[in-house]
Amino acid sequence: MGEGFTRDLVRQGWRVAMVDLKPNPKMNADLGDDNVSYYEGNVADYDSQARCFQAAYDRYGRLDLVCLNAGMIDRGSLYILRHKNDKDTIPPAPDLSCTDVNIKGVYYGTQLAIHFMRKNKETLPGGNNIIVWMFVRAVARVLKIKDNIRINSIRPGFVVTSLAPPGMVEAFDKRKTTPLATVVRALNQILGDQTMSGQSLECSVEKIMLTPEPEYLNGELSKRAGFVWEPAFTAQHGEPSNLSDAGQ
Numbered sequence: 001m002g003e004g005f006t007r008d009l010v011r012q013g014w015r016v017a018m019v020d021l022k023p024n025p026k027m028n029a030d031l032g033d034d035n036v037s038y039y040e041g042n043v044a045d046y047d048s049q050a051r052c053f054q055a056a057y058d059r060y061g062r063l064d065l066v067c068l069n070a071g072m073i074d075r076g077s078l079y080i081l082r083h084k085n086d087k088d089t090i091p092p093a094p095d096l097s098c099t100d101v102n103i104k105g106v107y108y109g110t111q112l113a114i115h116f117m118r119k120n121k122e123t124l125p126g127g128n129n130i131i132v133w134m135f136v137r138a139v140a141r142v143l144k145i146k147d148n149i150r151i152n153s154i155r156p157g158f159v160v161t162s163l164a165p166p167g168m169v170e171a172f173d174k175r176k177t178t179p180l181a182t183v184v185r186a187l188n189q190i191l192g193d194q195t196m197s198g199q200s201l202e203c204s205v206e207k208i209m210l211t212p213e214p215e216y217l218n219g220e221l222s223k224r225a226g227f228v229w230e231p232a233f234t235a236q237h238g239e240p241s242n243l244s245d246a247g248q
């Protein structure tokens, strides 16, 4: 997906810094060194990701969009079905590398994006974007108020990429896979709509659908559970949230 985003962004005139465990020389040769640069890094390692952000910032002098799409499939097996005949031995610790990359990596990248976007001397017409899949609803309002950063997520259906285990693509009905072009269109929809913040776009085959806000199951009382109390917010973050519905 990162390659799909990069090729489309470069076509539109963006310059893209790619962070990955491994380079993509074919793409770099196709797009040219002026348009795309590669930084070797492990997004699950904060220091490694920070070095990549710093190197990219040093080269380009600004940061306007971050797509946190590096990822992997889960390698663990929480059901421990292979262990069920061994009732006397504690099972080995779960393999949480997927959590480290797909969840922690996104938190790390979001924090680094905020840091580097704050350095931008002026805001591009339209402001800044960060694309993540998780937690956008929770952080979007404060990020918009404090830093004019928009954060949105894209949730793709099954896109045929290198992530799919061998044989899976053949087993899947081809007509039901989501073309990469749909995901790229979703990114462009986010880029083009400056009002979009805290939203999630589901990409399913040809469709891009705005995910509706979940219903509060116990109405006002459920909503109240997410109450932000300014004294607690200030104690944790160093300044008030300035949310219009925060309690004083």
Ligand SMILES: NC(=O)c1ccc[n+]([C@@H]2O[C@H](COP(=O)([O-])OP(=O)(O)OC[C@H]3O[C@@H](n4cnc5c(N)ncnc54)[C@H](O)[C@@H]3O)[C@@H](O)[C@H]2O)c1
Residues within 6 Å of the ligand: 001, 002, 019, 020, 021, 022, 041, 042, 043, 044, 069, 070, 071, 072, 073, 101, 102, 155, 156, 157, 158, 159, 160, 161, 162, 163, 164
């Ligand atoms: N392909 C799908 O159907 C699909 C659907 C929904 C969500 N996703 C999610 O989207 C993300 C991207 O998937 P994709 O299909 O583009 O996969 P992909 O394998 O084509 O690309 C993922 C890239 O991330 C890189 N990467 C993996 N671990 C890394 C790390 N620790 N540090 C830096 N780079 C790392 C890989 O080298 C690879 O180039 C994944 O997190 C995946 O779970 C994929």
